[in-house]
Amino acid sequence: MKILVAVKRVIDYNVQIRVKEDNTGVVTDNVKMSTNPPDDNAIEEAVKIKEAGKATEVVAVSIGEEKAQETVRKALAVGADKGILVKTDSVIEPLAVSKLLQKIVEKEKPDLVFMGKQAIDDDCNQTGQMLSALLNWPQATFASKIEIKGDKLEVTREIDEGLETIEINVPAIVTCDLRLNEPRYASLPNIMKAKKKPIEQLNASDLGVDITPRIEQVKVEEPPKRKAGIKVSSVAELVQKLKNEAKVI
Amino acid sequence: MSVLLIAEHNNKELKPFTLNASTAASQIDNDVHAIIIGYKCDEAAKALSELPLIKKVIQVEASHYENFVAENFAPVIVKLAENYSHIISSANTFGKNLMPRIAAALDTSQISDIIKVIAPDTFLRPIYAGNAFATVKSKDAKKCVTVRPTSFDPCESSGGSAPIEKADPGEEFAKTKFVKREEVKSDRPELGTARVVVSGGRGMQSGDNFKLITSLADKLNAAIGASRAAVDAGYISNDHQVGQTGKVVVPDLYIAVGISGAIQHLAGMKESKVIVAINKDGEAPIFSVADYGLEADLFEAVPQFLEELNKLNTIQK
Ligand SMILES: Cc1cc2nc3c(=O)[nH]c(=O)nc-3n(C[C@H](O)[C@H](O)[C@H](O)COP(=O)(O)OP(=O)(O)OC[C@H]3O[C@@H](n4cnc5c(N)ncnc54)[C@H](O)[C@@H]3O)c2cc1C
Ligand SMILES: Nc1ncnc2c1ncn2[C@@H]1O[C@H](COP(=O)(O)O)[C@@H](O)[C@H]1O
Numbered sequence: 001m002k003i004l005v006a007v008k009r010v011i012d013y014n015v016q017i018r019v020k021e022d023n024t025g026v027v028t029d030n031v032k033m034s035t036n037p038p039d040d041n042a043i044e045e046a047v048k049i050k051e052a053g054k055a056t057e058v059v060a061v062s063i064g065e066e067k068a069q070e071t072v073r074k075a076l077a078v079g080a081d082k083g084i085l086v087k088t089d090s091v092i093e094p095l096a097v098s099k100l101l102q103k104i105v106e107k108e109k110p111d112l113v114f115m116g117k118q119a120i121d122d123d124c125n126q127t128g129q130m131l132s133a134l135l136n137w138p139q140a141t142f143a144s145k146i147e148i149k150g151d152k153l154e155v156t157r158e159i160d161e162g163l164e165t166i167e168i169n170v171p172a173i174v175t176c177d178l179r180l181n182e183p184r185y186a187s188l189p190n191i192m193k194a195k196k197k198p199i200e201q202l203n204a205s206d207l208g209v210d211i212t213p214r215i216e217q218v219k220v221e222e223p224p225k226r227k228a229g230i231k232v233s234s235v236a237e238l239v240q241k242l243k244n245e246a247k248v249i
Numbered sequence: 250m251s252v253l254l255i256a257e258h259n260n261k262e263l264k265p266f267t268l269n270a271s272t273a274a275s276q277i278d279n280d281v282h283a284i285i286i287g288y289k290c291d292e293a294a295k296a297l298s299e300l301p302l303i304k305k306v307i308q309v310e311a312s313h314y315e316n317f318v319a320e321n322f323a324p325v326i327v328k329l330a331e332n333y334s335h336i337i338s339s340a341n342t343f344g345k346n347l348m349p350r351i352a353a354a355l356d357t358s359q360i361s362d363i364i365k366v367i368a369p370d371t372f373l374r375p376i377y378a379g380n381a382f383a384t385v386k387s388k389d390a391k392k393c394v395t396v397r398p399t400s401f402d403p404c405e406s407s408g409g410s411a412p413i414e415k416a417d418p419g420e421e422f423a424k425t426k427f428v429k430r431e432e433v434k435s436d437r438p439e440l441g442t443a444r445v446v447v448s449g450g451r452g453m454q455s456g457d458n459f460k461l462i463t464s465l466a467d468k469l470n471a472a473i474g475a476s477r478a479a480v481d482a483g484y485i486s487n488d489h490q491v492g493q494t495g496k497v498v499v500p501d502l503y504i505a506v507g508i509s510g511a512i513q514h515l516a517g518m519k520e521s522k523v524i525v526a527i528n529k530d531g532e533a534p535i536f537s538v539a540d541y542g543l544e545a546d547l548f549e550a551v552p553q554f555l556e557e558l559n560k561l562n563t564i565q566k
Contacts, residue, residue, distance in 0.1 A: 016512065017377045026381055038494075094349070095358045118494060120513075123376055124361045129319070129349035138320060138425040141346050144487070154428065159342040160441075160496065162488045165428040166318070172424075178494060179481060214358035218371065218384040226519065229540035231531075235553040238525065238543050243561065246523045246540065248445070248502040249469060 001055045001148075001170070003046040004110035005080065006101055007039040007062045009071040010121040023219040035071050038116030040078075040183040041176040045146060046114050047079030048181065054148050055112075057081050061104055063097055065089050069199060076194035077186035083197065084108075088204035088211065094122075096211035098130035103207045105135060110171070112153075117142050117175040128175035138168035144179040250334035251280040254303070255326065257343045258285060258293035260315065265442050266339040268300065268403035273396040274337045275302045275404070276366040282307060283411075284329065286322050288315035294413055301409035311418035316430070317343060320422035323350035328419065330355055330391060334369070340395035341441075341496075352393035359393040360385060364400035378493040378516035399441065399499040399520070433486050440472040440489065445502045448474030448491055448518070449484065452507020452528065452547055456484040461551040462506060468558045474498060474518070476508045492517035507547045510535025527551070 011017060012032040019026055035043075046058045060075030061084040062068040072083035086100055105113060118125040132139035140146075140155035144163070147154040157164045158177050186194070204211055232238045242249045254274045257264040267283075274281045282305040285294045294308045307329065313321050330336060336351060338344035340362040352359035364382075365373035371386045372394065440446065447469065449462040459479075466473050474496075475489040491498055493516040503521035508514060510526070510533055518524070519538050526539035529546050536542040543550055 011377070013513070017380050019381050026377060093358045095353060095356070098353060120493065121377060123378065123493070124359070125345045126349035126352070126359050126361060129346065130353035130359075132320075133323065133350040133353035138422070139346075139350070141319075142342060158487050159346075159430075160488060161430065161432045162486060163431045165430075167426045167428050169424040178477070179487070214387065214389045215360065216386040216388060218386050220376070220381050220383045223375070223379060223382050226524075226538050226540075229524070229536075229538075229542060231536070231542045231544060235543065235545070235550055235557055238541055239554065239557040239561070241541055242502070242523070242525070246502070248523050249558070249561070 001111045002057045002059070002109070003049065003055050003112045003114060004059050004061060004105065004108055005039070005042045005046050005075065006113065006115040006127070007043065007060050007071050007075050008036040008116070008119050009033050009062060009064055009068040010036045010119060013037055013120055019220055019222045023221055025217070025220050033067070035074055036116050036119050038118065038176050038178055041178055041180045042114035042116055043075045043078055043080060044181045044183040045176060049148065050079070059084060059108055059110065061086065061101070063088065063092060063100055063204065072199055073194055074186065076197045077191045078184055081197065083199035085199055085201050086204050086207070087201060090211065091213050092211055093213055093215060094124045094126035094130055095214065096209065097127050098134055099209040100204055100207055100211065101131050102134045103209060112170060113173045115173065115175050117177055128173050132173040138172045140166055140168050140172065141175045142177050143174050144177045146174060146180070251282050251332065252278045252335040252337055253326070253329065253333040254281055254283040255336065255338040255344070255347070256283050256285040256293070256297050257339055257341070258287060258290060260287045260290045261292050263293050263296045265403065265439065266341060266398035267297070268406055269398035269401045270337055270339045270396045271300055271302045271404045272401040273363070273366060274335070277335055277337070277369050280304055282333070284309065284326060286314045286325055288312050296406070298411040298413050299407050299409050300404055302404045303409060303411045306411050306413040307416050308413055309416045309418050313421040314418065316427035318422065318425050318427055319347040319350050320425045321419070322347055323354060324419045326351050327354045329416070333391070335392045335394060337394050337396060339398045341398065344395045348393055348395050355391055355393065357389040357391050357393050358387065359395070360387055361395050362397045363394055364397050378512050379519065380512060397497060399497050433488055437466065438470065438472045440474060440496055440498060443472035443498070443500055445469045445471035446474045446498050446500045447471045447504045447506065448476065448508060449479055449506050450476035450508030451478040451482060453479060453484055459484050461547070464555055465504070465551060468555060476514050505535050506551060508535055509533045510538065
């Protein structure tokens with residue numbers, strides 16, 4: 001079995017982002033970038049499946065600017081065998097990403113595609129489901145547990161009501177929740193080894209897909225600020241305030 | 250052209266967020282049709298037809314729709330889409346799972362999780378865990394939009410009598426099979442719509458200690474929330490998680506106990522009307538959004554809180 005994992009380069013989750021003064025977006029210059037957190041879970045799961053002898057190859061793919069190569073490299077350092085970078089400097093929406101990934105899937109012929117459930121920059125939560133629709137494959141979104149049973153997967157999904165279990169046939173798309181596993185850190189020797197692993201570079205424009213944005217970002221603003229609150233000195237004071245001032249109890 | 254709302258239900262009842270999504274749909278165009286796909290869902294279809302905002306209900310039934318598998322649902326909606334300018338659903342796990350399949354099939358760039366309708370093609374949506382708001386304008390002919398339910402008031406739920414039309418079901422997608430759902434049932438108010446939410450974090454230290462949160466919630470007739478760290482540690486089940494990758498709540502009162510206030514948690518609760526934080530670390534970021542901060546050990550403060558509430562006999566039930 002071959003597993004393709006899509007990894008996106010995003011602003012690190014610890015960074016307090018800032019909106020640009022001209023309201024065209026958020027500041028990305030000199031800001032720490034990392035792999036989108038649930039994409040780390042996606043790689044980890046793929047590597048674990050390979051280590052368990054149930055997969056033969058793990059391929060990591062990222063779409064974005066030249067620097068997204070670092071994100072692919074990191075996937076290689078934690079166990080992916082091969083990387084693919086689809087280069088583009090333009091803004092790409094989930095629909096365009098899913099179309100590009102469809103091309104990669106047609107080329108690489110994986111049995112499974114693992115992705116994150118949501119990118120923490122655009123918070124779209126779309127790409128996996130879109131890719132699955134384009135390929136007409138089953139989708140298991142928000143996965144917190146994956147069990148391989150021959151050519152089927154049993155997946156536990158995190159839904160608003162609790163947990164749901166579905167069974168899907170391979171080939172399939174799985175989008176991963178952070179609770180799926182505990183991603184490992186790359187060891188120094190593995191980081192060194194990863195430098196020798198191949199990364200294939202492609203240009204998005206060569207894949208025959210129209211990636212022109214369909215959504216115009218009119219402006220990006222700071223959200224309204226909450227007015228500063230107060231500290232209370234005791235529980236009694238807190239309860240009095242909630243009752244008499246805020247009138248919420 | 251009309252807008253099509255995808256109703257969320259459990260075959261018996263409408264899910265409450267359907268009312269909020271209806272409000273959003275009606276702000277785009279007042280000719281709102283609603284589709285309900287399910288199995289033996291007459292009761293829910295009737296409830297839907299009673300929303301005064303809904304002009305027509307389309308009901309599609311088959312046994313393979315019983316468990317809301319997106320692969321089965323999407324083609325039904327795609328088939329009807331030519332009559333509609335917009336397809337709308339809630340941005341909860343139901344809508345998040347389903348809508349992108351529809352959007353991709355229609356070759357439309359979906360707009361997720363809107364918090365405001367600015368014009369039929371222009372919407373406001375949070376990005377970066379709500380640390381920025383983007384105004385986005387769709388250039389697609391057909392628009393697929395998911396709605397953050399807590400940003401729209403629920404619509405009236407009675408008084409309407411929209412006609413219910415039946416439409417033919419589609420085929421079953423055989424490669425995806427529903428196995429089971431583990432729903433945590435409780436008599437408490439639902440987290441998404443509760444007036445008061447009491448949430449516990451890693452500071453609770455154990456699932457057993459979460460009883461303190463439960464007692465406080467009982468007293469205040471509140472729903473129970475949690476940080477991701479508390480869920481990850483197994484103190485409480487995943488359906489309680491509030492935040493960027495959990496649920497968004499906007500109660501009148503949100504009480505955060507032993508929660509540090511990471512941006513991913515704030516993303517799910519910082520629009521609450523009144524926020525209370527109980528934390529022993531005076532520097533915890535949760536205090537930056539709290540209207541009332543209490544710097545204290547929760548194991549002392551929460552029992553005292555319960556005592557003080559007992560003293561008040563005017564608590565709303
Ligand atoms: C991509 C991504 C998505 C995420 N999504 C979410 C999400 O949806 N929701 C979410 O909540 N988190 C989310 N997180 C995790 C988030 O970053 C934080 O790790 C998490 O919110 C921390 O939970 P916490 O505040 O309970 O724990 P901690 O940060 O460990 O804080 C515990 C707090 O308890 C206090 N405390 C300890 N003991 C006591 C005591 N006896 N009395 C009083 N106070 C005490 C401490 O002072 C501390 O402030 C996400 C992270 C990532 C990377
Ligand atoms: N540019 C990209 N390159 C690689 N993978 C991506 C890219 N954009 C999105 N993805 C994948 O799609 C998932 C969901 O993203 P989104 O739909 O934007 O929330 C991410 O977690 C990634 O696995």
